[in-house]
Amino acid sequence: AAVEKQFDKFRFSLEESGNLRDRIKAVATEIDSTTRIMHSILLLVHQSRPIPEVLEKVNSHVDKLKQLFSKLAEIVGESPGQYYRYHGDWRSETQQVVSLLAFTHWLETGSLLIHTEMEQKLELNSEFCLDVEDYLTGICFMSNELPRYVVNQVTAGDYDCPRKVLKFLTDLHASFRMLNLRNDFLRKKFDGMKYDLRKVEEVYYDVKIRGLGSKGVAEGDQSVQES
Amino acid sequence: AAVEKQFDKFRFSLEESGNLRDRIKAVATEIDSTTRIMHSILLLVHQSRPIPEVLEKVNSHVDKLKQLFSKLAEIVGESPGQYYRYHGDWRSETQQVVSLLAFTHWLETGSLLIHTEMEQKLELNSEFCLDVEDYLTGICFMSNELPRYVVNQVTAGDYDCPRKVLKFLTDLHASFRMLNLRNDFLRKKFDGMKYDLRKVEEVYYDVKIRGLGSKGVAEGDQSVQES
Amino acid sequence: AAVEKQFDKFRFSLEESGNLRDRIKAVATEIDSTTRIMHSILLLVHQSRPIPEVLEKVNSHVDKLKQLFSKLAEIVGESPGQYYRYHGDWRSETQQVVSLLAFTHWLETGSLLIHTEMEQKLELNSEFCLDVEDYLTGICFMSNELPRYVVNQVTAGDYDCPRKVLKFLTDLHASFRMLNLRNDFLRKKFDGMKYDLRKVEEVYYDVKIRGLGSKGVAEGDQSVQES
Amino acid sequence: AAVEKQFDKFRFSLEESGNLRDRIKAVATEIDSTTRIMHSILLLVHQSRPIPEVLEKVNSHVDKLKQLFSKLAEIVGESPGQYYRYHGDWRSETQQVVSLLAFTHWLETGSLLIHTEMEQKLELNSEFCLDVEDYLTGICFMSNELPRYVVNQVTAGDYDCPRKVLKFLTDLHASFRMLNLRNDFLRKKFDGMKYDLRKVEEVYYDVKIRGLGSKGVAEGDQSVQES
Amino acid sequence: AAVEKQFDKFRFSLEESGNLRDRIKAVATEIDSTTRIMHSILLLVHQSRPIPEVLEKVNSHVDKLKQLFSKLAEIVGESPGQYYRYHGDWRSETQQVVSLLAFTHWLETGSLLIHTEMEQKLELNSEFCLDVEDYLTGICFMSNELPRYVVNQVTAGDYDCPRKVLKFLTDLHASFRMLNLRNDFLRKKFDGMKYDLRKVEEVYYDVKIRGLGSKGVAEGDQSVQES
Amino acid sequence: AAVEKQFDKFRFSLEESGNLRDRIKAVATEIDSTTRIMHSILLLVHQSRPIPEVLEKVNSHVDKLKQLFSKLAEIVGESPGQYYRYHGDWRSETQQVVSLLAFTHWLETGSLLIHTEMEQKLELNSEFCLDVEDYLTGICFMSNELPRYVVNQVTAGDYDCPRKVLKFLTDLHASFRMLNLRNDFLRKKFDGMKYDLRKVEEVYYDVKIRGLGSKGVAEGDQSVQES
Amino acid sequence: PRSIATESAPTSSSMKDSFSRYAEYLNQFNDKRERVVKASRDITINSKKVIFQVHRISKNNKDEVLQKAEKDLSAVKDQYIARLVNELQGTDFWKLRRAYSPGVQEYVEAATLCKFCTSGTLLNLEEINSLLLPLSDPSLEPLQINILDYILGLADLTGELMRLAIGRISDGEIEYAEKICRFVREIYRELTLLAPKMDESWDMKSKMDVMLQSVMKIENACFSVHVRGSEYTSLSGMEEDTSYALLGVSEFD
Amino acid sequence: PRSIATESAPTSSSMKDSFSRYAEYLNQFNDKRERVVKASRDITINSKKVIFQVHRISKNNKDEVLQKAEKDLSAVKDQYIARLVNELQGTDFWKLRRAYSPGVQEYVEAATLCKFCTSGTLLNLEEINSLLLPLSDPSLEPLQINILDYILGLADLTGELMRLAIGRISDGEIEYAEKICRFVREIYRELTLLAPKMDESWDMKSKMDVMLQSVMKIENACFSVHVRGSEYTSLSGMEEDTSYALLGVSEFD
Ligand SMILES: [Mn+2]
């Protein structure tokens, strides 16, 4: 009877955590759909669409993301102290979100959206926070977009872009190097950043050696959008 | 500067969780060593060593396990609410512990050591509990030992053993069947239990058809040790 | 714009078939649950529960199956001519159903429930039929249950069972040999049937050399239930 | 010029070690051929050929092995202190040799050919020794042959074989368990020994339960060949 | 008993070599940390920091490396003649060290740090030497840094750099070509050097065709730092 | 015995073809060595060594190649009709030979050495011919050398080179487009040729826009050597 | 259900009867699958030939080359697709999809490539399917290429367009290359939204990676042309368009 | 070597001429490969049918079943192998080996299986090849199965023999099963010496592992029959042979 009672309890508890997981996955799928749409809008920057227009379109989906994360927080909150039990179920989706928002923010301001700002943007709180490694991984994903962006901007005639991106990426890379990354996945993604940096350096070189860069512009840290 | 400060914070936080993880792994390795010794001793039951003697030897290591789990609980407790963040680092070792203690208990009493008893035996508490799926996986591992035990007991002339094991395993299997297992690893291990059951049924059949079983014994639920 | 329109249409159509698939999967999950319950009940025959009682319980779930298949047919029917597009989503569940119903039928009548009878039993029609390979695979699964059944029946004292099962399985095996199979899943399953046959023969032999078989019983093909 | 001189030196040194390696590999290939022939002779024990005859044939190749190892020692000796530099080139061949000689010895005497005896048999010395992990791996390989041997011996009517093999393998397994194996490859091979043991236990069980074992024989540790 | 004694000896010996390996790995990890810091500093040359300043900082860590290699030599020396048994455990770390020191030396003098100089720099001796293939692999790694260096130097306005690097790399490549590389890993790394050479040639071409190179400079072999 | 005899014959025949293969591989290795030396010499054209001098040195090794191919033909001829059985063993070496000879020929004459000419140059015959796909692959390899050649020639002040190479490569590319290739190795190599062509065009363009091309020179197709 | 025979023989023979029906069904079905696989291989090899024909395009022979390609393409349809249609007559199209999918995908690749080269537009699924209608017996359901095979074929198309773009740049047709670039970017962007919704999305996932590589190869080539052109503009003050023209190899043709 | 033209046009056109020859060669060769692949697939599917026919054997229908199998097997040879021979006419057999090897291996499997069942012996490579001779045009070199394909086919044969053995035991034909066991062991033992010498030995290596599994499955089945038989003997004191007979299901036939 003790055994029976125990298995009844198990059935109940497995059912419950199974349901929780299903609900989490449903929200994660929605986050995925939303980020895919946002990503496909952001891809327009490679086609020289005016950045403000693109940003406006992308930003119109941020509220949706907030709602989804709030829903996620609510579901996970039902089972306190188990954030990391289900973490794997929204992990890669969140990394995509980080990547997109950081890229958008960089297009707007030319600077890195830091971890606390990202949490504010998504209206996360200390109960349901943004895992640091997910944040870092997302930033690496963002870095992967930059070489392509620089190439296409130069093709569209913006010769000042490589210098700015190079500065940004050099700083970012140096910051990352200070970290002792034990997470293998993240470490690998960071290794990839080296290639992004190299590619941007080469584009900058191509522009510079042909005397195409903006010589007259002061060395201030103007945001990308302003240019 | 905000970026710099952020990365300083990250460095500190990654360092810290890296250290925690190292300490957890060191304890997990010790748990592994202890279970290896215990397992070595338990294997003697297959060689028909007197069960009480074997059990005594095995049980003398349980205190060590308690200490190690208490140490683990202490380390994990430093970082509240993150049990499941590090769970993967002691998971398989714990499943082995469950398997051993459940087998020992079954040899002593002929009954299943239930989840709460297991937690008591290891002196775990609600802060550092025993994950239900780990418990169930450990029980599946224990089941894998039973066909071998039955075969060797019959060889050694204990013809009553198959009946008892069959009864135990049939009940256990029926209990498991009620659960809706979504964890793929666990589900696979449970599928293996079917083969254990079938093997024990066949041994019971072999004994029965040759008229070797104890016909006179009453149908009471005697513990295995008593036989 | 033409391109966009085309892709919008694709997105719509894929979303639609994605939804269809989700609904199919939901029904398939229900079929799976139902067969799990039925299987759980059927397993009791291994514990020598009276067969009529078991059959009655099992059969009480057949209506549920009919409903589920009718639901499936309805959903799949929304998208005419695409039965085999989604076939993979209910395939293994259907094979389980075939296995269970064929075993039940055999317990009732001692004969094989053939393909058309199976379709009638599930009230399928030419629109939503039962794939022949699924039927055959299900029959192989049923055959896998027989050795275990025979072993447990003999243990429980039914010495006539091996002969009947052997006869049935021998005929079934001979029939299967008429098929030209590819080197695929079904051929592998059919290879397994050879081992089932061997195992049943061995039990038959065990019973026979000990003179345990019911010699007095006429050689008619009584249904299993009658015995 | 210093750079040039250095690269000249390198060319010479790489050439030299390349040649050494080629010569080692040539000998390793010969060892491989010899063990393959010996193995194919040893396979005859499964066909119930008289063991003394088989052993004689196998042993006639041991001198060849001695010569080859002496040749190997000579080559490796040209480059003192670099045994382990080239170790990978004869490693798996040596493990095969160990496996074969240990199996042959066991057929002759029923006991394990220990490490120092093996070195003597191959006339190795402290300069060119037998790596302990290679010895242990070879022993694991030998263990893999035993279940098949037992099965075929019983089929040929030798009902005493399983008991002897079981005793031997149980002791061997227990000895291995005492080791803390860090070498992953070896550890995996040792895990396989568990299955060999289980299979032999089952064969012993099959014989024993049918009363086929030699009941009259005293429990002494007779060599296998004598039986 | 002989068997038992043997396994006791094995247990002891495996324990011992396992411990040795753990201690080696700990030192190798420290070497890795040190080279990471040194590499971080060296990367500043890509950002046009004054080379003497960078070199000073990098060189301040060389003493640490010496200590670590001396520690390594001591540990490995406990087990004479087994340098190559454990070689794999410090191999890749050593290749990184070679790469860094060779790059530093080249920045200082414009010439290649040859093998014996490298051993002196690290205070290695004939007992614990620097494996030639590790040296060569490290040199290949250094070569991989040069294209990036050239690109960034030109961007920063140093148009004389490509010529110097091209001369150095052409000579180095020619020297390597003389070697018959059988080590697959090394061979692959060397294949990569071809791409480095090609890239540097292209940069030199870009500078030359635009008339940016220093035409007045005499063709002497000035060190890089002097420029 | 019939079976044994058959297998003895097989063993003999496989050993024989194994030996053949070893001998083929030895010759292939020699071909590889010779082409490596030739390639080393040819690389000097990138360092602006006078072409006639380079060609003379390279051509002095062609006799060696002839001898080696004649040796190869002789060996393969021992086993008539099995050219393609062993083809894989000299395939990549032959492609290198084709690449080198075609490049040399182009340096001499400015035109492509066609398949039949190549066979004549190597003194092959209809028994031991040059596989067409190997020829074509070798030509693709040759094309890969041209961008580097052009870059270095321009750097050395030969501004007429790009035009000639561009003409040659354009024709070659147009000729290749006549072929229907499968999605295989050769198609990939041919895709690479497109990039070679692009690179050469860019250099041609660089030279042209700076008015560096030799305008006074008549448009005739002078051989490269003449310039 | 019909009553079960109580005697051994009849039951067993009814089982035998049923199984001989199953046997016949399996034999016929497997034979048909074999024939469909063969038809698919023929479609593949001949569609590839059309693709190679398209790649023979150059600045001055467009019409001629594309005319031949189109002719070959209709031959593939009339000859090999028609045979596939004939083999599939009356079978469930989805059931044998795996047997003919490779051929159909390659055909989509060839057909859309031709269409892009002749008109610069995307050949729609409707358009491609309407061409197949006449091949079928009017009394039976006609074979129509399904969305999945069409999209998978389209994914491969990007690789061919990349090759085409590199070739066009070599021929000085920068604008053609830029047109391809825009077209391929658009397809890639649209497919990023479709890819996760495909029936078996894992297959499509790796195709998406390859596709992004192709897009970037075209972009890098356009970048390279652009910076060179810009340099010339800034060197000489010439109009960009004129400078591009220099890239052509027209003088050799 | 002939003198090199100094003018552009002729050289370039000689290049074009050569390449049109290469193009023609590649087209013809690839088309031939396709036809050979198709022939090979036909051989495979029909050889498999022969193998299934052999598995229909039982205690009392041996002659009939095997006669049909042999008839089907010669049909495979006369119809499908003949087509392969025809396609290969005049080509290098080794160059296209990969295109037809699967079919030939399956044919070897079927032919050796039939032969073992009818005569209990191994069908030699010479024997199998002599049957192929009449298919070729006498003026050309005849297609002969090579050692490698023969051995690879033989390796697969063990799997079929394993199935056969399990079936024979079920039919009470223990001695037949033991005969198979000895035969398969012998083949396995011989192949252990050949396997490392094969042209591509990695392929054979995995086949050897599967083969050992098959051998052990037969041995385990024989073991199982034996211990049961022995028990009966010791129970009843009957002769072993008689006891084995009980294992048959003859009473149902
Ligand atoms: Mn394609």
Ligand SMILES: [Mn+2]
């Ligand atoms: Mn087969």
